[in-house]
Amino acid sequence: MGYKAKFRVWRGEGGEGKLEDFTVEVNEGEVVLDVIHRLQATQAPDLAVRWNCKAGKCGSCSMEINGKPRLGCMTRMSTFSEDETITVTPLRTFPVIKDLVTDVSFNYQKAREIPSFTPPADVKPGEFRMQQVDVERSQEFRKCIECFMCQNVCHVIRDHEENKPNFAGPRYLMRIAELDMHPYDVAERKESAQEAHGLGYCNITKCCTEVCPEHIKITDNALIPMKERVVDRKYDPLVWLGSKIFKRQR
Amino acid sequence: MERHEYDVVVIGAGGAGLRAAIEARQQGKRTAIVCKSLFGKAHTVMAEGGAAAAMGNVNPNDNWMVHFRDTMRGGKFLNNWRMAELHAKEAPDRVWELEAWGALFDRTKDGKISQRNFGGHEYPRLAHVGDRTGLELIRTLQQRVVALQQEDEKLHGDPEAYIKVFAECTITRLLKDGDAIAGAFGYWRETGDFIVFDAPAVVLATGGIGKSYVVTSNSWEYTGDGHALALLAGAKLINMEFIQFHPTGMVWPPSVRGILVTESVRGDGGVLRNSEGRRFMFDYIPEVFKDKYATTEEEADRWYTDQANNRRPPELLPRDEVARAINAEVKAGRGSPQGGVYLDVSTRLPAEEIIKRLPSMHHQFKELADVDITKEPMQVGPTCHYIMGGVEVDADTGAASVPGLFAAGEVSGGMHGSNRLGGNSLSDLLVFGRRAGAGAAAYVDSLAKRPTVTGVEEARAEALAPLERTGGENPYEVHHELQRTMNDLVGIIRKAEEITEALQVIEKLKERAKNCASSGSRIYNPGWHLALDLRNMLLVSECVAKAALMREESRGGHTRDDFPGMSAEWRRKLLVCSASPDGTSITVEEKIQPSMRSDLIRLFERAELEKYLTEEELAEYDAAVKES
Numbered sequence: 001m002g003y004k005a006k007f008r009v010w011r012g013e014g015g016e017g018k019l020e021d022f023t024v025e026v027n028e029g030e031v032v033l034d035v036i037h038r039l040q041a042t043q044a045p046d047l048a049v050r051w052n053c054k055a056g057k058c059g060s061c062s063m064e065i066n067g068k069p070r071l072g073c074m075t076r077m078s079t080f081s082e083d084e085t086i087t088v089t090p091l092r093t094f095p096v097i098k099d100l101v102t103d104v105s106f107n108y109q110k111a112r113e114i115p116s117f118t119p120p121a122d123v124k125p126g127e128f129r130m131q132q133v134d135v136e137r138s139q140e141f142r143k144c145i146e147c148f149m150c151q152n153v154c155h156v157i158r159d160h161e162e163n164k165p166n167f168a169g170p171r172y173l174m175r176i177a178e179l180d181m182h183p184y185d186v187a188e189r190k191e192s193a194q195e196a197h198g199l200g201y202c203n204i205t206k207c208c209t210e211v212c213p214e215h216i217k218i219t220d221n222a223l224i225p226m227k228e229r230v231v232d233r234k235y236d237p238l239v240w241l242g243s244k245i246f247k248r249q250r
Numbered sequence: 251m252e253r254h255e256y257d258v259v260v261i262g263a264g265g266a267g268l269r270a271a272i273e274a275r276q277q278g279k280r281t282a283i284v285c286k287s288l289f290g291k292a293h294t295v296m297a298e299g300g301a302a303a304a305m306g307n308v309n310p311n312d313n314w315m316v317h318f319r320d321t322m323r324g325g326k327f328l329n330n331w332r333m334a335e336l337h338a339k340e341a342p343d344r345v346w347e348l349e350a351w352g353a354l355f356d357r358t359k360d361g362k363i364s365q366r367n368f369g370g371h372e373y374p375r376l377a378h379v380g381d382r383t384g385l386e387l388i389r390t391l392q393q394r395v396v397a398l399q400q401e402d403e404k405l406h407g408d409p410e411a412y413i414k415v416f417a418e419c420t421i422t423r424l425l426k427d428g429d430a431i432a433g434a435f436g437y438w439r440e441t442g443d444f445i446v447f448d449a450p451a452v453v454l455a456t457g458g459i460g461k462s463y464v465v466t467s468n469s470w471e472y473t474g475d476g477h478a479l480a481l482l483a484g485a486k487l488i489n490m491e492f493i494q495f496h497p498t499g500m501v502w503p504p505s506v507r508g509i510l511v512t513e514s515v516r517g518d519g520g521v522l523r524n525s526e527g528r529r530f531m532f533d534y535i536p537e538v539f540k541d542k543y544a545t546t547e548e549e550a551d552r553w554y555t556d557q558a559n560n561r562r563p564p565e566l567l568p569r570d571e572v573a574r575a576i577n578a579e580v581k582a583g584r585g586s587p588q589g590g591v592y593l594d595v596s597t598r599l600p601a602e603e604i605i606k607r608l609p610s611m612h613h614q615f616k617e618l619a620d621v622d623i624t625k626e627p628m629q630v631g632p633t634c635h636y637i638m639g640g641v642e643v644d645a646d647t648g649a650a651s652v653p654g655l656f657a658a659g660e661v662s663g664g665m666h667g668s669n670r671l672g673g674n675s676l677s678d679l680l681v682f683g684r685r686a687g688a689g690a691a692a693y694v695d696s697l698a699k700r701p702t703v704t705g706v707e708e709a710r711a712e713a714l715a716p717l718e719r720t721g722g723e724n725p726y727e728v729h730h731e732l733q734r735t736m737n738d739l740v741g742i743i744r745k746a747e748e749i750t751e752a753l754q755v756i757e758k759l760k761e762r763a764k765n766c767a768s769s770g771s772r773i774y775n776p777g778w779h780l781a782l783d784l785r786n787m788l789l790v791s792e793c794v795a796k797a798a799l800m801r802e803e804s805r806g807g808h809t810r811d812d813f814p815g816m817s818a819e820w821r822r823k824l825l826v827c828s829a830s831p832d833g834t835s836i837t838v839e840e841k842i843q844p845s846m847r848s849d850l851i852r853l854f855e856r857a858e859l860e861k862y863l864t865e866e867e868l869a870e871y872d873a874a875v876k877e878s
Contacts, residue, residue, distance in 0.1 A: 014773075027504065028503060029502065029503020029504050029506075029619075030505045031505055031618070034505045040777070041724075041726040041727075045770065045775075046769060046771070046775040048773075048776060051470065052292075053293070053296050054509065055506065055510075055614060056613070056614065056618075057296055057382075057385065058291045058296075058469070059291070060291050074617050074618070076618070097774055098774040099774070101440075101774050103440075104288065112396055112409060115400065116400060117352030117393065117397070119350060125346035125347045125350040126342075128346075128350070128361075130354075130357055130361050131357060131361055132357040132364075138354055139354050139379065142354055142379070142386060142389060143385075146291075182352070182354070
């Protein structure tokens with residue numbers, strides 16, 4: 001049942017490194033993360049990799065496998081042929097700390113830039129009443145496990161370091177959409193999505209949706225509807241007229 | 251060396267840790283959250299079923315007293331009754347509070363939070379989001395921390411002025427000033443550099459110990475860090491012999507063996523069958539639960555739609571009962587090809603309903619096992635899931651016996667007695683996380699002066715030791731042997747000879763662990779980290795084995811082949827573990843548990859109590875009833 005697989009794993013720290021070749025045992029039913037763990041236990045005890053749940057629920061073991069962003073724990077070895085060399089590298093968009101571990105603090109910064117859920121001041125805990133159909137849209141986005149693969153693959157920042165300060169990335173633009181679609185959120189989300197968080201940079205190539213391990217339709221259900229809401233606000237002549245006449249700021 | 255001064259340091263960023271930190275910060279304390287993983291990745295994300303809270307949204311007959319009774323029954327009356335009381339009373343407020351912080355639970359038709367059935371709970375009680383409730387909980391608490399940081403940025407110009415997360419940072423020692431807590435020592439995973447926290451109060455919220463077992467639903471972080479830190483600081487652990495083996499872990503493929511299959515599968519209609527197709531749980535209804543569970547398939551199936559006139563299906567017995575039943579079926583040769591039994595929902599619900607109610611399970615089996623649960627049954631078997639034992643704490647404040655030390659969530663002991671009900675973990679960590687945060691804040695206020703840390707040099711030397719050795723033991727091998735030993739000899743069914751053998755192996759492993767060497771640099775070096783974690787896993791394993799050897803009865807998460815019955819005498823006794831002054835060995839002592847307060851014990855019928863209590867305790871009960 002078992003066989004010897006050829007692995008090329010990026011190894012290095014402090015901005016330097018190279019691909020290292022390994023031959024390693026693989027058993028039936030294993031995933032890439034199992035093989036990385038076997039390398040640690042038998043050949044490279046200090047090989048750095050992030051992981052937690054090993055069940056596709058925590059989003060820690062994001063890596064690039066043969067150039068594609070994947071969760072190591074959800075990539076079954078049976079999807080490769082036995083003679084194929086499997087190349088494992090760290091996420092490209094973020095600085096490497098060591099081996100397969102990258103510095104993802106960019107994402108935590110962006111998370112802090114999005115104003116939090118803002119319910120009306122007079123609704124007390126226990127008083128929220130929402131219909132299932134009204135929460136389902138936001139619930140889809142809350143399936144996000146923050147693996148940051150959508151952030152990693154988004155071309156706005158993957159090859160453009162200079163865009164990072166002005167662009168929240170798909171994960172956090174989706175967070176804005178989630179809040180905007182929350183039945184009780186009263187904060188202004190649309191203008192700031194465009195002005196402060198870079199929604200306009202997104203040109204809906206759907207790379208984020210394609211890599212999402214939770215199969216969230218980030219582009220179709222979060223980003224495009226959000227863009228439409230922004231357009232409604234900005235260019236709807238009635239809204240424009242209303243805002244002039246009634247001095248509405250939103 | 252990097253140093254930070256805080257009022258409260260919370261170790262662990264799962265549900266309990268985050269809720270404790272939020273409370274401490276809301277009470278104006280400068281709070282640090284220190285966690286081994288990235289922020290938002292803690293093991294709480296794995297919780298699937300829901301948070302138990304008697305809100306009565308689905309069945310208005312539910313209230314805290316019913317929840318209290320269910321919890322005590324589930325724990326076979328060994329629970330700290332004050333904790334069970336506080337938990338049942340406060341859980342609804344804690345769940346509603348999450349909603350005000352942005353959580354989006356599934357809804358009832360009238361727009362309230364929906365509640366689902368679960369093993370051991372008399373009414374539908376679990377607030378949930380499909381089968382990813384833990385993720386919702388952790389994300390909501392994470393976002394609440396961010397909201398507080400945004401507030402602090404507005405008020406003080408610094409988002410981290412009052413609450414800061416130290417992610418991928420591992421604490422290896424608590425530091426003391428005389429008898430009291432003074433801070434904590436640890437290392438950054440990213441750089442290997444050391445860090446010292448000066449803080450009068452430390453809240454342990456480090457979760458469980460599952461990584462001492464081979465087959466476990468727990469992630470790599472569950473190495474018993476908080477349990478060991480508490481022991482080494484002079485605190486005591488109780489109930490360490492009680493470990494919950496969740497009845498339904500995946501059994502195939504081997505690499506995912508142990509990963510959880512949520513109890514909601516059974517709550518929503520899934521049934522257990524053996525290789526002969528028999529729905530075997532009807533054969534395993536224990537005496538103490540006889541009148542509460544259906545005895546025929548017809549009645550059990552009617553219960554899903556008419557709960558008032560039918561008894562519950564036996565698949566929903568407490569977890570310890572179901573785990574033992576599965577174990578017995580497999581041992582009797584009626585298991586599935588890969589050594590489990592069948593859990594089938596495919597013939598019970600329409601495919602689209604399964605995908606809607608159990609999306610994560612559908613996804614997990616499809617991706618990891620190539621099994622479509624809408625078309626075929628799953629193969630499942632018991633997996634090490636949760637430790638009921640932990641730091642002995644004051645129920646109201648979470649305070650341990652060491653001044654300044656607090657604990658909440660899985661690392662604390664008492665709340666769940668000998669067996670935890672599903673759904674009571676998420677509510678536990680909210681209720682007692684908040685209480686420990688408040689307890690720590692009040693303790694800090696009570697101090698006349700801040701303590702001064704001692705022992706930094708010793709902690710530093712201990713942490714560096716594996717890197718300075720060459721040619722020593724491979725920590726991965728020592729770990730693997732420990733896991734096998736605990737799994738095989740102190741697992742779901744135990745006997746004296748095997749536990750004794752396990753203790754001998756643990757002694758040898760302790761020697762080998764002292765000699766572990768880690769190659770490579772200090773930067774993100776998992777071999778080094780494991781060598782340090784081994785100390786904790788070994789200490790905790792010794793507690794489990796020693797307490798398991800001492801308790802000569804079977805109760806909840808502790809089953810002795812050589813003492814199969816429950817004993818009323820043993821029910822009154824807690825086993826208390828403490829470490830020798832040099833931290834190298836464990837002693838276990840018996841302690842009598844205080845009797846239940848009379849208004850609480852009167853919530854039960856005498857006939858039920860007779861199954862658990864001694865004659866002496868029953869006399870106390872009779873007196874209490876008479877007096878009222």
